[in-house]
């Protein structure tokens with residue numbers, strides 16, 4: 001099971017502080033599980049690993065088989081919680097080269113993500129990358145009205161219809177959205193797309209274990225039963241275990257103690273490039289959940305050792321507002337043994353016979369100690385291996401810890417009122433109906 005090692009924070013916090021905060025985590029856990037706290041109409045994710053629509057789950061598998069059989073490419077359109085979980089999973093479960101592997105080896109469609117920016121260059125580039133390949137689209141939007149995915153969907157819907165004709169195109173479009181309402185649901189019903197549901201009581205950033213994440217993940221060839229099994233196991237631990245055996249509570253406690261000591265930035269660090277998007281998913285989860293009412297920990301991330309050569313200086317030596325959460329994949333899952341070179345010009349012969357992962361882990365351990373010495377507390381998340389079950393655990397533990405942590409912080413972790421501000425301005429500047437007055441005011445300020 002994924003576990004949390006906070007021994008490298010002990011220089012900064014006392015056992016007594018942990019003891020006091022552990023009580024707060026237990027209270028917050030009780031509040032979460034009683035479903036009586038703030039945002040309690042968005043707690044469907046708590047029980048998702050067990051309590052999900054079994055009929056729809058089978059349809060997800062069937063749809064993934066169809067996509068695998070008739071498409072060389074799947075374009076997944078969505079943003080935020082309607083995007084990051086699937087991307088995190090597909091990257092985590094592969095090695096960063098999923099799309100580049102020859103199709104005679106990979107046997108599943110290439111998967112591209114769109115609708116997560118408003119860049120015309122990106123869409124044009126993606127169209128070029130798809131070329132003549134047969135493709136399908138999974139458009140994902142809980143609200144059905146988010147501008148970025150709506151623009152991308154309009155674009156690819158037209159391309160599909162041009163290539164296959166309207167009726168065949170409709171068979172290649174899968175819409176994941178609200179059960180009953182919203183523009184996407186209305187369009188899907190009118191055009192006859194297969195639809196999947198983002199449940200009412202599951203917010204976007206907590207939705208990876210619904211069709212939002214499961215359909216694209218299944219198309220990549222990953223075993224979603226195992227993903228759900230991992231989440232089930234973690235649910236049991238997070239819901240039932242007391243503090244010392246509960247990774248979600250430990251993580252929530254330590255980060256809240258550190259925040260109260262002025263550590264207001266949490267830097268998630270990985271030593272595996274394939275974990276980059278796990279950090280991106282985590283950033284949305286914690287940023288949207290906790291960053292409100294002028295409170296919260298700012299979630300940031302670095303890819304190491306890459307960023308030791310760019311951000312390493314700041315972490316070691318800059319403003320002491322940081323703590324670090326290190327994602328440690330214990331079993332790299334493959335081996336590269338360092339070879340002896342005749343002339344040893346690069347001076348690496350002392351590593352001959354050693355596994356490259358030993359070098360990576362030594363860099364990690366050396367960095368953890370150096371950063372701790374530089375007064376950056378380090379929390380370590382031990383991830384036994386890179387497989388579906390472990391990822392299911394990781395997703396659930398972070399989600400549960402987020403709910404607990406938000407309640408300790410005294411915010412509603414399940415809303416996101418702050419994201420509306422930019423949308424209002426953007427609509428006004430675009431000249432959308434109903435925003436005329438705001439437009440006038442904004443234009444004066446530009």
Ligand SMILES: O=P(O)(O)OC[C@H]1O[C@](O)(CO)[C@@H](O)[C@@H]1O
Nearest residue numbers: 080081082141142143146204419
């Ligand atoms: O699934 P939707 O409704 O398109 O929303 C996408 C994302 O946009 C937000 O609503 C923020 O604008 C996120 O909370 C959400 O994950």
